[in-house]
Amino acid sequence: MTKNLEGLKNKRITIMGLGLNQGGLGVARYLAKAGAKILVTDLKVKKELEPSLEKLKDFNIKYILGRHREEDFINTDMVIQNPAVPHTSKYLRIARSHGVPIETDFGLFLQFCPSEKIIAIAGTKGKSTVSQLIYHIFKEAQKDTILAGNIGISVLDILEKITPQTWLILEISTWQMEGIKNRKFRPQTAVLTNILPDHLDRYSNYEEYIRSEKLIFKHQRLNDNLITNYDNEETVKIKNETSLPIYWFSAKEKIEPGCYLENNNLIFQSGEYKITFAKTSDFLLPGLHNLENILAASTVGFIHNIPGKIVQKALKNFHEVPYRLEFIREFRGIIFYNDTCATTPEATLAALESFPKQPIILILGGKDKKLNYENFGIAIGQNKKIKKIILLQHPAYDASQKILSTLKKHLDSDKIIFTSSMKVGVEAALQQAQANDIILLSPAAASFGMFKNEFDRGDQFNKIVKNLK
Helix, strand or coil: CHHHHHHHCCCEEEEECCCCCCHHHHHHHHHHHCCCEEEEEECCCCCCCHHHHHHCCCCCEEEEECCCCHHHHCCCCEEEECCCCCCCCHHHHHHHHCCCCEECHHHHHHHHCCCCCEEEEECCCCHHHHHHHHHHHHHHCCCCEEEEECCCCCHHHHHHHCCCCCEEEEECCHHHHHHCHHHCCCCCEEEECCCCCCCCCCCCCHHHHHHHHHHHHCCCCCCCEEEEECCCCCHHHHHHCCCCCEEEEECCCCCCCEEEEECCEEEEEECCEEEEEEEHHHCCCCCHHHHHHHHHHHHHHHHCCCCHHHHHHHHHCCCCCCCCCEEEEEECCEEEEECCCCCCHHHHHHHHHCCCCCCEEEEECCECCCCCCHHHHHHHHHCCCEEEEEEECCCCCHHHHHHHHHHHHHCCHHHEEEECCHHHHHHHHHHHCCCCCEEEECCCCECECCECCHHHHHHHHHHHHHCCC
């Protein structure tokens, strides 16, 4: 670690994007401790970045806020690109044209990480839950394990805790994978949960987004492990796209090698080895999508020789992941769930399928990611369990307008209630609810405009719900 820090000492480094999601904060803190000469530049102003700036107040860092300057991308030894910064940024082009290397916090992490025992999880939906499940299984097996990546803390914050024997469970986004393309990232085990339309405001088309998700296994070798979803239209195509051996998981088909569901039993099979290790009734997580997450994580456990009894025990005592179909509380017999990380129509439909019997009041809406909501509107119109839609409205919320447009075709307009704040939305939902109803925050869109990010949206929902009296 000392050698790593010495290599960065006195280097001039421009950090592009401080943000509020810990990545920029973590890399700034790491580089400051290394003795680098840091300049942080962000389009947000000081007031917006106050929480991050407060945590860096003891470090000698120069700030250019509310704008970017061309000279900060020329007169520097390195640029650190925050994952939220698009690769097409004109300032990154300026840096490249002047031969300035561009790095990410993830790239630095991989450069200095002493362990090669990496299990990386990618995919449109489910990667957070799968990552947490794998971590839980490995901890139950008493393995030296660390969970990191796209989980709200910087990977650099946990670097000093890692030894060559540490198992790293890394949740990784397409943006992070794009940032380390030149490093030819090669995890020992790669998990690709699924590929569904998402982030089309960031990618030129769906095909480009698909290619980005598949970077997770691009540089793997024949002795590495690839685990993916047999039930997903895009990931099942991988069998014709790679010579890598693949472990599958499926909640619909008997498929091996890998994990599948048969008569409500969870089975792992590889060649002559076959084990029934759990029943669907063993789990606390609701929904078919969570069953897929469980099958994916269990496959990782088995290919790393974790006994079935330990896998079963870990699954039985695993609770929901925050912000992902998370039970918040029961109030007057009404049940509240927070699914703020459902930022696509497919994710919200998966949440609704988790509750096939109870009446639901659904809180929807947000900023568009250039997604198609037509099939979403049809599915909402056909779902007889939905009592009311609470639609969040804000000048930036173009997805709310798209949702409204398609809902009008398939749903009575008196089922839709408009709200300009989360507090008023929750109160409106409560007025419509009766005992045994579910009030579900599952927005099907991004959060920016009304909230800092989806976690802020979820935190506000939780706070309002927990304060109900």
